[in-house]
Amino acid sequence: MGIEFNKETYRGDYTFTNSPTAIKRFPFPFDKDSYMYAVNMEPHTPVREGSVYYNSFDVDEHYVSEMADRAMVLDEDPLRCQSLPHMELAGWDLLELIMAAKAKDYPDLFKLTCDGDKWHWVNKPLGIDETFTFMDASTLPYGPMEYITRQTQGDFCLLDQREENLWMDAGMITTQADWSLDFDIGMNFFEWHAPVPLAHEKGIFIRALKFLLNIQQGAPARRLNWTMTVNPLLDTSPENYHKWGIQKTTLTPENVGSKQYLRVELQSFFRLPRSNGMVFPIRCYLIKLEDLVTYPKWARRFHRVIRDLPVELATYKGFIDNRPMILDYLAQFDDGAETSPGVWPED
Amino acid sequence: MAGAAKISVKVIDVVEVNELVKRFKFERTDGGLMPTFSGGAHTVVEMNDQGTRRLNPYSLMSSPTDRSAYTISVRRDDEGRGGSLYLHNHVKPGMEMTISNPVNLFSLDLRARKHIFFAGGIGITPFLSQIKQLSAANNGHFELHYAVRTASLGSYADELLEHFPNNVDVYHDDKDQQIPLDKLLEGQPLGTHIYVCGPKGMINWILSGARKAGWPEQALHYEEFLAPEPGKAFDVELAVTGKTIHVKEQQSLLEAIEAAGVDAPYLCRGGACGMCETQVIRSEGDFIHNDHWLTDEEHASGEKIMPCVSRFDGKSLVLDR
Numbered sequence: 004m005g006i007e008f009n010k011e012t013y014r015g016d017y018t019f020t021n022s023p024t025a026i027k028r029f030p031f032p033f034d035k036d037s038y039m040y041a042v043n044m045e046p047h048t049p050v051r052e053g054s055v056y057y058n059s060f061d062v063d064e065h066y067v068s069e070m071a072d073r074a075m076v077l078d079e080d081p082l083r084c085q086s087l088p089h090m091e092l093a094g095w096d097l098l099e100l101i102m103a104a105k106a107k108d109y110p111d112l113f114k115l116t117c118d119g120d121k122w123h124w125v126n127k128p129l130g131i132d133e134t135f136t137f138m139d140a141s142t143l144p145y146g147p148m149e150y151i152t153r154q155t156q157g158d159f160c161l162l163d164q165r166e167e168n169l170w171m172d173a174g175m176i177t178t179q180a181d182w183s184l185d186f187d188i189g190m191n192f193f194e195w196h197a198p199v200p201l202a203h204e205k206g207i208f209i210r211a212l213k214f215l216l217n218i219q220q221g222a223p224a225r226r227l228n229w230t231m232t233v234n235p236l237l238d239t240s241p242e243n244y245h246k247w248g249i250q251k252t253t254l255t256p257e258n259v260g261s262k263q264y265l266r267v268e269l270q271s272f273f274r275l276p277r278s279n280g281m282v283f284p285i286r287c288y289l290i291k292l293e294d295l296v297t298y299p300k301w302a303r304r305f306h307r308v309i310r311d312l313p314v315e316l317a318t319y320k321g322f323i324d325n326r327p328m329i330l331d332y333l334a335q336f337d338d339g340a341e342t343s344p345g346v347w348p349e350d
Numbered sequence: 351m352a353g354a355a356k357i358s359v360k361v362i363d364v365v366e367v368n369e370l371v372k373r374f375k376f377e378r379t380d381g382g383l384m385p386t387f388s389g390g391a392h393t394v395v396e397m398n399d400q401g402t403r404r405l406n407p408y409s410l411m412s413s414p415t416d417r418s419a420y421t422i423s424v425r426r427d428d429e430g431r432g433g434s435l436y437l438h439n440h441v442k443p444g445m446e447m448t449i450s451n452p453v454n455l456f457s458l459d460l461r462a463r464k465h466i467f468f469a470g471g472i473g474i475t476p477f478l479s480q481i482k483q484l485s486a487a488n489n490g491h492f493e494l495h496y497a498v499r500t501a502s503l504g505s506y507a508d509e510l511l512e513h514f515p516n517n518v519d520v521y522h523d524d525k526d527q528q529i530p531l532d533k534l535l536e537g538q539p540l541g542t543h544i545y546v547c548g549p550k551g552m553i554n555w556i557l558s559g560a561r562k563a564g565w566p567e568q569a570l571h572y573e574e575f576l577a578p579e580p581g582k583a584f585d586v587e588l589a590v591t592g593k594t595i596h597v598k599e600q601q602s603l604l605e606a607i608e609a610a611g612v613d614a615p616y617l618c619r620g621g622a623c624g625m626c627e628t629q630v631i632r633s634e635g636d637f638i639h640n641d642h643w644l645t646d647e648e649h650a651s652g653e654k655i656m657p658c659v660s661r662f663d664g665k666s667l668v669l670d671r
Contacts, residue, residue, distance in 0.1 A: 089460040089461040090460075092460060092487070138487075163460070163461075164457070165457075165459055165568070166568055213624070217617060217623065217624075217625055219354040219355070219451055219453055219617070220354070220355075220385055220387070220451050220452060220453075221354075221355045221385060221451050222354070222355055222451075276385060276386040276387055276388060276414075276452070277386055277387075277388055277414060277415075277483075278388060278460065279388040279390075279391070279454045279457035
């Protein structure tokens with residue numbers, strides 16, 4: 004496999020960069036030239052080797068730097084990781100799910116050996132070699148959820164299922180698109196989605212919840228969501244809005260191609276076996292416009308999507324003020340030619 | 351393919367628990383491990399009963415952490431359509447069968463400070479795995495109140511009393527012993543949850559008693575798998591696939607749809623999960639709704655039906671399937 008891990012930053016000097024391989028496998032979220040909410044779920048099963056949809060938990064060139072950024076966020080604000088007392092069992096479910104999947108999908112990077120409840124975990128990229136007792140949190144340096152999500156890219160919502168609803172009762176949230184675990188903890192599915200415009204009226208959340216409640220063991224699902232971020236920031240949290248919100252005003256016609264990023268979330272949904280809870284990993288991928296437009300199909304389509312997006316959505320996604328500048332930049336790559344269906348750049 | 355993922359298994363043990371109940375143990379045919387599950391989960395067992403495909407849900411009663419095998423207990427229903435009779439009369443050690451991945455519609459509320467289980471007869475089975483889960487995690491603050499017809503029909507009562515003498519009470523109908531519900535509902539610690547599994551009458555009695563005593567709805571949990579009831583045969587038109595099917599007396603509507611080669615969604619096949627909900631396009635006649643998924647208003651509207659357990663009696667029925 005041989006992934007070469009980047010040494011890069013998501014803050015300060017922003018040295019984050021995507022290699023040509025990372026650009027090509029970017030999860031471009033638009034399969035046609037327009038966008039509206041939909042319950043766009045599909046089974047989380049392998050698609051196209053090398054794509055971000057191939058493994059249960061994608062590991063890429065950003066892994067090591069992304070984990071370093073998470074550690075910094077947690078140092079400054081420990082409340083980004085919380086777990087209500089009844090969620091520890093779900094934490095063990097998650098630890099087992101991730102360790103087993105990574106050891107199977109990336110045998111040269113991760114190794115898991117289980118002898119009864121004596122477990123041995125090796126994480127080569129992060130230099131971790133741990134022996135612990137499964138289901139005994141005192142044998143790990145952190146609780147099971149925190150332990151494994153400090154070693155896994157993406158945010159993690161750990162959900163309890165009861166009363167025909169899902170409850171945000173634990174999570175590791177450091178790479179979020181402007182929502183707060185500390186605010187949402189303990190809320191149910193409708194409560195934490197309350198701020199989203201238009202989708203409630205369309206009945207989207209009722210159908211989405213029904214779908215999620217029926218997700219079964221061994222049959223995970225996934226969907227994509229997206230927004231826009233200025234600078235390659237993983238931590239766009241409400242807690243730190245005063246630090247990153249103002250950066251949206253630094254965009255100019257000269258720097259929009261290199262400073263404006265499309266932010267895509269690969270959200271997946273797994274039933275957890277012991278707790279009957281669910282985990283909802285939200286993996287964030289960033290790409291600057293300059294890199295995105297290197298594929299003509301993506302460039303043309305993205306211009307049309309941003310141009311025709313309803314005002315409510317552009318406002319909710321936080322780029323309504325910068326939309327004209329972004330459109331001016333993208334327009335030069337849209338010659339009006341037809342685009343092929345589907346998300347793949349070269350199909 | 352509808353339903354939860356499938357597992358190919360071999361029957362490795364069949365044990366007669368008493369004159370009505372048999373226990374079946376399954377291992378994977380590929381020698382691998384079973385998926386871990388949570389207490390209260392069930393599996394759907396597929397049967398080929400003399401040409402009729404039956405899929406019946408049964409609670410898993412083994413320990414959720416024992417991945418070597420799954421165990422279920424089945425009560426023989428001499429009046430039923432035949433699933434339990436098939437298991438009792440035809441399934442022998444060595445046979446290969448197909449079961450589903452575990453699905454849980456009756457899980458423990460892990461926030462509970464205390465769990466009170468009420469079991470009637472074969473309704474004991476989901477509690478067996480839940481008790482194993484609680485005692486393994488060492489946070490097992492629970493009580494079990496188990497009503498049985500006679501001592502000899504009290505499946506697993508002796509083992510439970512022996513292992514958990516301070517947590518388990520068994521009540522014998524033939525000795526006129528009754529669960530002292532009012533007394534049990536009084537003075538429970540804050541954060542206690544109630545779980546009921548048994549005959550419909552028992553579920554209603556316990557839930558209404560608890561509601562009357564002021565228990566919050568979120569603290570009440572129950573599971574009742576409805577076996578599809580036999581009934582008069584009827585014909586159905588499937589609008590999407592353009593087929594007309596005949597539902598036989600001993601067949602459920604869902605089984606008849608499947609027998610016609612239509613891959614319709616399902617999960618529990620017991621009227622509980624909501625997965626097979628189907629839109630009615632036109633109907634002239636009466637619905638026989640047996641599920642507890644749809645609301646009373648939905649039942650009255652004639653716009654939806656749960657084909658796993660519900661039937662129809664009338665001139666014509668057209669479904670969006």
